[in-house]
Amino acid sequence: MKMQSIKSSTIDVVGYDEKTHKMRVSFRHDPAREFCHVPEQTFQAFINARSKNRFYKRHIQDAYPC
Template sequence: MEKEYVQSSNIEAVGYDKDTETLRVWFLNGSVYDYTGVGQLEYEALRDAPSVGSYLHQNIKGQYPYEKVD
């Protein structure tokens, strides 16, 4: 999955697989999480948000299943 680097105090990059509707988030602390069932428009809104961290917290976390990637 291709990384798209973002301006954030908490998030390094985001990526998206449209075939599986999986959003991947790389955090600056080294953690990586996959969120499933995320539509492409939702991904683009996250990527382009003025505050990527705030958008993730308000619109992705708690709304989509997720798992930590090793």
């Protein structure tokens, strides 16, 4: 899984594995979290979102448990 830095006040880096559809989100002040069965288009929308934190809270946080 390749991790990439993003511009966000709360999120530090994110990674996505296209084969397993697993996503990892590392936060600046909280433990990292993993998400399973995340569609690639959801990951791309997250990366391209104007507010990464808002997108995370609305569309990812409680939607893709492992």
